[in-house]
Each structure stands twice: as C-alpha cells, then as structure tokens.
Amino acid sequence: MSNLPALQIILPLMAAPICAMVGRPKFAWGLATLVAWASFAISILLFLSVRDGTVISYDMGGWAPPLGIEYRVDVLNAFVLMIVSGMTSFVMPYALKSVASELHESQHAYFYTAFLLCMTGLMGVAITGDAFNVFVFLEISSLSTYALVAMGAARDKRALTAAFNYLIMGTIGATFFVIGLGMMYMVTGTLNMADLAQKIAANGDSRTLRMGFSFVLVGIGLKLAMFPLHLWLPNAYSYAPSAVTTFLASTATKVAIYVMARFMFSIFGFDYDFQANTMQFIMLPLALVAMFAASTVAIFQEDLKRMLAYSSVAQVGYMLLGMSFLTQLGLTATVVHMFNHALIKGGLFMAAGCFIYAVNSSRIDDLKGLGRIMPWTSAAFVLGGLGLIGVPMTAGFISKWYLMQAAFELDWWPIALLIVASSLLAVIYVWRMVEVLYLRDLPEKNDVRAVPLTMLVPMWGLLLLSVYFGVSADITVSAASRAANALIGASNIFWQSGG
Amino acid sequence: MPDTMINMDLVTGHYNYWLVVVLMMTGLFITVSRGNLIKKIVGLNLFQTSVFMLYISMGKIKGGTAPILTDDPATVYSNPLPHVLILTAIVVGIATTALALALIIRIRESYGTIEADEILEIEHQIDDPDPSPTNPANALMARIRGNR
Numbered sequence: 219m220s221n222l223p224a225l226q227i228i229l230p231l232m233a234a235p236i237c238a239m240v241g242r243p244k245f246a247w248g249l250a251t252l253v254a255w256a257s258f259a260i261s262i263l264l265f266l267s268v269r270d271g272t273v274i275s276y277d278m279g280g281w282a283p284p285l286g287i288e289y290r291v292d293v294l295n296a297f298v299l300m301i302v303s304g305m306t307s308f309v310m311p312y313a314l315k316s317v318a319s320e321l322h323e324s325q326h327a328y329f330y331t332a333f334l335l336c337m338t339g340l341m342g343v344a345i346t347g348d349a350f351n352v353f354v355f356l357e358i359s360s361l362s363t364y365a366l367v368a369m370g371a372a373r374d375k376r377a378l379t380a381a382f383n384y385l386i387m388g389t390i391g392a393t394f395f396v397i398g399l400g401m402m403y404m405v406t407g408t409l410n411m412a413d414l415a416q417k418i419a420a421n422g423d424s425r426t427l428r429m430g431f432s433f434v435l436v437g438i439g440l441k442l443a444m445f446p447l448h449l450w451l452p453n454a455y456s457y458a459p460s461a462v463t464t465f466l467a468s469t470a471t472k473v474a475i476y477v478m479a480r481f482m483f484s485i486f487g488f489d490y491d492f493q494a495n496t497m498q499f500i501m502l503p504l505a506l507v508a509m510f511a512a513s514t515v516a517i518f519q520e521d522l523k524r525m526l527a528y529s530s531v532a533q534v535g536y537m538l539l540g541m542s543f544l545t546q547l548g549l550t551a552t553v554v555h556m557f558n559h560a561l562i563k564g565g566l567f568m569a570a571g572c573f574i575y576a577v578n579s580s581r582i583d584d585l586k587g588l589g590r591i592m593p594w595t596s597a598a599f600v601l602g603g604l605g606l607i608g609v610p611m612t613a614g615f616i617s618k619w620y621l622m623q624a625a626f627e628l629d630w631w632p633i634a635l636l637i638v639a640s641s642l643l644a645v646i647y648v649w650r651m652v653e654v655l656y657l658r659d660l661p662e663k664n665d666v667r668a669v670p671l672t673m674l675v676p677m678w679g680l681l682l683l684s685v686y687f688g689v690s691a692d693i694t695v696s697a698a699s700r701a702a703n704a705l706i707g708a709s710n711i712f713w714q715s716g717g
Numbered sequence: 718m719p720d721t722m723i724n725m726d727l728v729t730g731h732y733n734y735w736l737v738v739v740l741m742m743t744g745l746f747i748t749v750s751r752g753n754l755i756k757k758i759v760g761l762n763l764f765q766t767s768v769f770m771l772y773i774s775m776g777k778i779k780g781g782t783a784p785i786l787t788d789d790p791a792t793v794y795s796n797p798l799p800h801v802l803i804l805t806a807i808v809v810g811i812a813t814t815a816l817a818l819a820l821i822i823r824i825r826e827s828y829g830t831i832e833a834d835e836i837l838e839i840e841h842q843i844d845d846p847d848p849s850p851t852n853p854a855n856a857l858m859a860r861i862r863g864n865r
Contacts, residue, residue: 350802357809364816368823375827376840382820386748389761389813393768396806400772403799 223276223289226260226299227342229253234334243318243326250330251310254337257303261341265296271700275347283347284410290347294701297553298344298476301560305468306337308564312676313461316571320459321372329369333465335362340473349399349409349485352477353392356441359473360388363466367458373574377457380450387450391440394433401430402485415485423490431493434481435501442474444501444538445508448531455527456580460571463523467530468564472556475537479552483705488544502542506636508535513643517650522570522580525647526563529606532640533559536621539633543624549702550695551620557694558605558613561684566602568677569595572669582651587660594674596655601681603648605688608641612688616695733774740767752833754824758817765810772799772806 233253237246268274268291276289291299317329339359343352364385370377403409405427406417418427436447443451455463488494509532516528533555540552572595573588574580589596605612618637625634687694728735744767747760776799784797821831828836 350805354805354809357813361809361812361816364820368820371823371827376843378820378824378827379836379840382754382817382824385813385817385820386757386761390745390748390764392809393765396768397771400768400775400799404775409802 220276222260222264223274223291223345224278226257226264226303226345227289227338229257229260230334230338230341234331234338237327237334238331241327243323246327246330247310247314247317250334251307253334254303254306254310257337257341258300258307261296261299261303264291265293265300265697268293268296269697269700271704284408284413287351288347288410288412289345290411291345292701292704293697294476294480294553294704295344297557297697297701298473299341301472301557302337302340302344302469305465305560305564306333308676308680309461309465311672312464312568312571315670315672316461316575317459319575321369325369325372329366329459332362332365332369333462335359336366336465336470340469343473344476347411349402349411349414349481353396353399356395356477357392359470360392360441363454363462363470364388366462366466367454370457370459370462373459374457376453380453380457384450384454387440387447391437391447393437394440395437398430398433398435398437401426401433405430411480411485415487418485419487419489423492427490428492431486431496435478435496438474438478438481442471442478443531443534445504445511445531445535448508448512448534451531452524452527455530455567456521456524460523460567460574463527464564464567464571467526467567468560471530471534472560475534475541475552475556478538479541479549479705482541483549494544497542497544501538505535505539505542506633508532509539509636509640510643513640513647517643517647519647520582522573522582522585522651523567525582525651526566526570529644529647530563532644533563533606536617536637539637540621540624543628543630544706545624545627546699546702546706547620547624547627549706550699551617551624553698553701554620554691554694555617557698558617558684558687561680561687562602562605562612562614565598565677565680565684566606568673568680569599569602572598572673572677575669575673576666577664582654585651585654586658587655588666589655590660591664591666592669594678595669598674598677598681599655600648600652601685603644603651605681605684607644607648610688611685613684613691613694614688616688616691620695734771737767737771737774740770754821754831754833757833758814758821761817762810762814765806765813769803769806769810772803775799 230253233249237249240246264274271293274291275283277283278287278289281287317326321329336359339355339362342355342358346352346355364381367384368378368381399409402414405421405424406414408414408417440447455467458466482493482497486493512528512531512535516525516532519525519528537552537555540548540555570580572592573585576592576595577584577588605614608614608618618641622634622637625631625637741764744760744763748757748764751757751760776796778793778795781793781795784794824836825831828839830836
C-alpha cells in the first residue's frame, strides 16, 4: 500500500518498452489496457486515502526531501491522477478498432508504447513534488505526444507538419519553464515545491523572482494553449489519430492547468502584488478573449475535429478565468470544469472518431444526414454538445454555475454576463452540427461503415457519466472544493501539514 | 561619476548572463524567423544551449573548486546541482532534436520540400478550394483569405 505513489508511475513506464519489444499489436493493446485499468484502480485507492485531507509524501529511492525527489499526493493531485488514468481506461477499449482503422498495422505496437509513455508523463507531472521533475515528466509526455500526433500521417500528411509545429512551440514552452525554474533556484536554492513555497515567502520580493514567475507563466501557458499561445493546438488535434485527440483533449491541457494552479497558488502564492496583478490584469482579460475569439472561430470551421479543437481553446479560457479570480470559489470552478470538460470533450472527440470510422472523413459537409443511419453516435454528439453549452442537467452546467457564482461573489457581474454570452456562441456551433446531422438529406451514394460496439460503449459511458455528474454533482464539487482549499487559503499551512 | 553613465558593474559583474541573453535571443529569433525547418531546429538548439549555460554558470562560486569531496574542511565547492540538472536537460534536448529531424525526413518524403512557405502552399491546395455552402460566413472568410 505504501508504495502506491511509485507504482502509479512505474507500471506504465515499464509496460511501454515491453509493448515495443514484443511488437504484436493485440498483445500491446492488451497490456496497455490492463496497465491503464490497474493505474486507474491505484489512483482511485490514492484518492480515497487522501480524500479527508491527509497528504501522502513518498520519498523516491529513500532520499528524504528537500534533497531527494518527493512524490506528494493531496486531494488535487489525486483528482488529476484519476482524470488521467480514468480517461486512459476509457480510451483504450475505444482505441482497439479506431486505431486499427486509422493506422497501419506495423505502427500499432509503437502507438501503444507512445501512448503509455504519454500517460506516464502526464501522471508524473501530477504526482511529483519536485519542480524540476515536473519539467522532465512534462517533456516525456510532450515528446511522446509529438510522435502520436505525427502518426495521424497515415490518414492525412498534414499531421507531420502539425506535429513539427507543436514540437517547436512545445519545446519553446518547456525551455521557458526551465528558465523560470532556474530563476527560482537562484533565489531559493531549492527545487522541492514545499521548500520553494516557504523560501519564496521568507525571502521577499525580488526582480529575479518576478522574472521566474513570468517565465513559468508563459512556458506553461504555451503547454496549456492559453489564448494567444494556442496556435499549435487546432492542427495537432485535427490531424492526430482520433484516439489520441480524445486522450489529449481530455488530459494534456488539464494536467497543464494543474501545473499552472500548483505553481501560481502553492509555490508563488499571492503575497506580492506583482503576481496577483499579473493574474487579474493579464490572465483574466486573456481568458475572456479566449472564450469569445476561439468560440467565434469554431463557428466558421469546416472540419468537425478542428471545430472541437477551437472549442477546447475556449474551454481552457473558462478554466483560466476561474483561476484568475484568485478566490476559493473560482478555483473550485476551475477544478470542477477540468473534470467535467474531460468527460464532455472526451465523449465529443470519440463521436468525431466514430464519424471518421464510418465515412472516413471529419469534414462537416461529409456528415450530412448521418443522424438517420447513425442514431447512437449522433445522439451522443448532441448530448455532448448540450454539455458544452452548459444546459442544466449536464456537467457543463455545474462548471458554469460555479464559475458564475465566483464572479457574483466578487460583484463582477459583467463577467458573469460574458460567461453566459460566450455560452451562446457554443449554441451556434453545436446547432450547426445538429442541422447537418438531422436536417440535411443523406447523399444518395453513401458508403457508411457500421461503428463497432467497442467504440460506442466508451463514448456513451463518458457522456452518461457527464450527465450523472451534472445531476448529482456532490462528489465532484466537494472534491474540487477541498482541492481548492488545499491550494488557496493558507498554502503554507497546507504544505507544512504533510511534511 | 554621473548617474546617466552605464553602470559598468552591471555589465562586467554579470557578463555570463549577458552572453546567455544574446545567445538565447539569437536562437529564439532563428527559430521564429527562418522558413527552413532544419534552420528552425538549429535555432531551437541554440536557444536550449543558452539555458544550459545559464544553469551551469549560475552554479559557479568564486574560488570554488570541482565538487569532489576532499579532507580539507576549508575547501569551497562549486554547486554541482545545476550541472546535474542540465545533464537531464541535455538528454531531453537530444531526444527533441532527434524526433524533430525524424519528422523533417518524413515531411521531406511526403511534401518534397522542407521550406515552411512551400509546405504551407501545398497545404492550402489540399484544403477544399470551393468552400462549403452549409456555412454562409464562408464567403466572408474567403474574401479575407483572398486579401491576405
């Protein structure tokens, strides 16, 4: 039991090379699925044991922090771990047929290898308590993501340039992050997150610290597609294999949001005006612009996956907005939305993958009238779309409800109005799909493949869960609220209680 | 000395940082401005290397020796931790470069060029030249594209 935090990372890390070495597609898929489910079970166990507010601190290799690398699990980490491993568990069964139809058979084993490495990296980022370790895991996940995106070249060669551009932007982001860490190390002489938090509070404000803060902000901003830094995202999501898009959209940006929250709230804190001002006068406007600009661009897209990708940029805007309120309620909204959006966007991208499986195209024009012959997939898409808009009884409503409450709490009612207004933009692009699917005539010559059950079941599973968490939000909201408490309030009290 | 003169201490005392800044900006500029994909990667490598130098030079302590334990308690050591961190970062950099070069080979195979503007032109041709009628706003978008 006490080695669970290490197992969480080691299991997928060890399974990845085995997949590549054995090289048989079915075996690689089986092992990856098994590992994903085992990881999910581990993260549920971890979540249950830290739910009451205890903090698990695990010394990697027996070296005590702050010198050794520490794995540190609190409510927030465990919640993010659960999102990542849970989404992997849902994507794996889906990937079997989807990957088989989109990639050449010789690539399958390597696909699952890269997939497991990506999952390892994301979970490592979430679980580690060491700032430099975050960078290493971030790059493990990013490098495998570039490879995964490039595998979409079997369907469309533009995946290669998408992966290349992502690599350039992602590496610049990661390097900025390292520069920021370097500045923080200059000021404090430590890299352990808990230690950093205390030393930054003790050392006082300095220009080096401010530069470190800014570099970390921009670096992570690139990784999470913060509005003007989102340019890599639409192409990467559009041309990657469907299973990869589903996985990335529901986990990669969420983990980056987690890193942002962890660095902003737990490490830097808001003792100094510079940090708080940056959040409220730079991040908040950018988040608002993202909500409107990205949603507007989404309306004009001709490709379903690209439309959903732009919608993701807008949804990241909601998460950053919640964070930039700098209140407990705002952070709660961010964490809840991380979870809810993972379910909704995961389901929607799975539906897009089903359309691609059926008609081998994700162009909206090629999907005309499919509502009649693909009732299950189309209905799932509409259900996910409702969640995206934030209709009551869906998970998206819960997120927006808390986001608006957070705005009202600060008496920032114009922002609450803007949240509603931007949701109306989502109505337009979701309605556009409804119109194409249900109100257009099916072309006379159609060549529609039946979508297998292994793809339909995970998709419906995710979307039904999103409805479940929309109706009874107690579990998610209470977990998110405790996670927000862990981050804000007295970040120092939080860090001291565990160590 | 009047205040308006350059503070020479700031220049000479931190010369390692100034060198790093120059190298960093050179690398970043090459990455952003060059159209040739290989040159982009060269720029990215310069950019990363400058960060390695930032870390390594920051671990140096005046009069400090190599961090090998000696019996003399008066020995001053340089800080070895930044160096170790950079070993890891170098490995990450190599992996990134290798992956980028592999991608460039694949791009050359399927596009026949590694110039960003020629690739962009080929990609525009793949996009449907005739925008879909389901979206009335496409006429507007087409006009914006035409003007660019």
